[in-house]
Amino acid sequence: MSAFVALDGVSHTYGARGGSTGGTLAVDGLSISVNTGEFVAVVGPSGCGKSTLMKLATGLQFPFKGTVRIAGNVIDRPVKIAGMAFQAPTLLPWRTTLDNLLLPLEIVEPHRQEIRRRKADYVARAEKLLASVGLNGMGSKFPWELSGGMQQRTSLCRALIHEPQLLMLDEPFAALDAFTREELWCVIRDLHAARRITVILVTHDLREAVFLADRVFVMSQRPGRILVERPIELPRPRDLDIVYTPEFSEIVHELRGHIVRARQ
Amino acid sequence: MTRQDFFIRAAPWIYTIAMFAIWEAVCHIFSIPVFFLPPPTAIADAFVEYWGPIYRNSIFTLSTTMIGFGLAVGFGLLLGLLVGWSRTIYAGLYPLMIGFNAIPKVAVVPILVLWFGIGFVPAVLTAFLISFFPIVVNVATGLATIEPELEDVLKALGASKLDIMRKVGIPRTLPYFFGSLKIAITLAFVGSVISESIASNYGIGNLMLQAQAQFQVPLIFAGLVALAVEGIVMYWLMAILEARMTGWAQRSGFAQT
Ligand SMILES: Nc1ncnc2c1ncn2[C@@H]1O[C@H](COP(=O)(O)OP(=O)(O)O)[C@@H](O)[C@H]1O
Numbered sequence: 073m074s075a076f077v078a079l080d081g082v083s084h085t086y087g088a089r090g091g092s093t094g095g096t097l098a099v100d101g102l103s104i105s106v107n108t109g110e111f112v113a114v115v116g117p118s119g120c121g122k123s124t125l126m127k128l129a130t131g132l133q134f135p136f137k138g139t140v141r142i143a144g145n146v147i148d149r150p151v152k153i154a155g156m157a158f159q160a161p162t163l164l165p166w167r168t169t170l171d172n173l174l175l176p177l178e179i180v181e182p183h184r185q186e187i188r189r190r191k192a193d194y195v196a197r198a199e200k201l202l203a204s205v206g207l208n209g210m211g212s213k214f215p216w217e218l219s220g221g222m223q224q225r226t227s228l229c230r231a232l233i234h235e236p237q238l239l240m241l242d243e244p245f246a247a248l249d250a251f252t253r254e255e256l257w258c259v260i261r262d263l264h265a266a267r268r269i270t271v272i273l274v275t276h277d278l279r280e281a282v283f284l285a286d287r288v289f290v291m292s293q294r295p296g297r298i299l300v301e302r303p304i305e306l307p308r309p310r311d312l313d314i315v316y317t318p319e320f321s322e323i324v325h326e327l328r329g330h331i332v333r334a335r336q
Numbered sequence: 337m338t339r340q341d342f343f344i345r346a347a348p349w350i351y352t353i354a355m356f357a358i359w360e361a362v363c364h365i366f367s368i369p370v371f372f373l374p375p376p377t378a379i380a381d382a383f384v385e386y387w388g389p390i391y392r393n394s395i396f397t398l399s400t401t402m403i404g405f406g407l408a409v410g411f412g413l414l415l416g417l418l419v420g421w422s423r424t425i426y427a428g429l430y431p432l433m434i435g436f437n438a439i440p441k442v443a444v445v446p447i448l449v450l451w452f453g454i455g456f457v458p459a460v461l462t463a464f465l466i467s468f469f470p471i472v473v474n475v476a477t478g479l480a481t482i483e484p485e486l487e488d489v490l491k492a493l494g495a496s497k498l499d500i501m502r503k504v505g506i507p508r509t510l511p512y513f514f515g516s517l518k519i520a521i522t523l524a525f526v527g528s529v530i531s532e533s534i535a536s537n538y539g540i541g542n543l544m545l546q547a548q549a550q551f552q553v554p555l556i557f558a559g560l561v562a563l564a565v566e567g568i569v570m571y572w573l574m575a576i577l578e579a580r581m582t583g584w585a586q587r588s589g590f591a592q593t
Pocket residue numbers: 086087096097098117118119120121122123124125294
């Protein structure tokens with residue numbers, strides 16, 4: 073299997089004036105490699121550089137040391153293929169849910185050339201995607217007419233509408249209640265299974281990481297680097313009930329131990 | 337329509353009529369001399385008697401104000417977009433604009449007169465100068481407060497700066513822009529009237545100055561009322577425009593009861 077996203081000995085500083093002096097050293101000597109179609113979760117203490125890892129992997133920030141490769145190519149500008157979703161849904165309040173979903177298609181090549189001509193196709197695609205996350209018929213609603221969970225589903229759909237090869241999720245479920253969160257775990261699980269896209273999920277919920285991921289990475293305190301890599305060999309497809317099995321608890325427990333040690 | 341709805345609709349009229357009634361009563365009860373504070377009935381008489389000059393000068397003031405305001409909207413929008421576009425332009429222009437805004441505009445009028453003579457042009461320019469600042473600041477604020485996460489989402493899709501501006505920046509700036517128009521139009525009246533009272537042979541400002549020289553106190557107040565009416569009508573038009581253009585931004589029920 074080939075590495076799709078590879079960070080190699082990457083160090084990044086915020087607010088430095090030239091090179092590495094001054095400013096905040098966010099990550100230092102960070103190496104991680106994610107295979108095509110793999111689901112990877114990154115956990116770690118808050119402020120350790122998880123979001124920075126996301127930004128580095130998508131070319132939104134550039135390291136002063138080390139290299140970032142996507143599909144073998146060194147990244148020197150923002151990637152054009154990644155879907156991203158964050159803790160806040162960041163939907164545009166002046167657009168309906170459907171028009172929010174169409175936003176990426178107005179930007180990504182080659183869709184932006186074709187969206188006028190093939191509007192009906194794209195609308196159909198968006199409606200299908202909405203239905204697949206349980207939002208049938210919600211397309212005409214404005215974001216503020218949706219619940220928090222529905223907004224977050226819409227945000228996920230927006231990250232997926234252009235069928236990206238890479239999906240970056242930065243604590244996307246952190247602001248939701250427990251039931252909605254578990255529902256959305258299943259939504260993501262099914263989307264990943266259906267499309268085999270590469271997913272990098274940042275979370276501080278260890279159960280979420282173990283339930284969804286093929287491998288879990290534990291990061292150190294800031295400046296962040298990878299402390300532990302833990303393959304999750306639970307069979308797929310995973311049912312929600314799996315979180316109540318002893319094997320599952322054991323893995324969560326083990327990871328928890330790593331985090332506790334990382335925080336010391 | 338419930339009772340409450342009815343009173344909300346009627347409230348502006350009831351309050352205004354009440355204010356004038358109290359004013360009238362106070363003038364009579366305390367026998368206030370007309371040349372000190374004329375009662376509303378005396379002002380109304382002045383309106384009838386001097387309707388011709390009041391009308392002509394009101395139109396003059398309205399046109400200088402609106403032309404100055406129009407310039408302010410154009411320049412303000414352009415400058416606001418420019419300042420919001422680039423941090424370098426922002427850093428360079430902001431201190432200049434703050435300093436410029438801090439200058440009392442009444443102090444600029446003599447210079448404008450020196451350059452353009454008295455009358456129409458200085459009134460337009462004063463209205464423009466005084467009203468374009470809030471537009472610039474509001475437009476730039478709208479652009480500067482784009483959520484960084486949203487920017488990241490779009491950049492990771494390959495969006496250019498222009499894309500982000502068109503799809504997010506400008507739409508989200510509109511409520512700030514239309515909100516600033518209400519402030520700007522009010523200021524524009526201040527500007528044109530200042531200039532007219534200092535350096536013009538026309539306009540309500542000039543009319544009031546002449547009335548003062550001739551001690552026609554009811555006419556001074558009639559000029560004030562004419563200005564107030566113009567100000568209210570223009571403000572109201574801007575508010576309607578704002579509600580029309582940015583309905584999505586006004587969904588709070590906070591002040592609706
Ligand atoms: N835009 C920024 N400017 C300056 N410092 C930042 C910025 N973003 C993050 N940092 C700093 O970098 C470190 C890592 O941040 P982040 O990657 O957001 O952590 P996490 O997502 O793990 O909570 C933190 O100490 C944070 O204060």
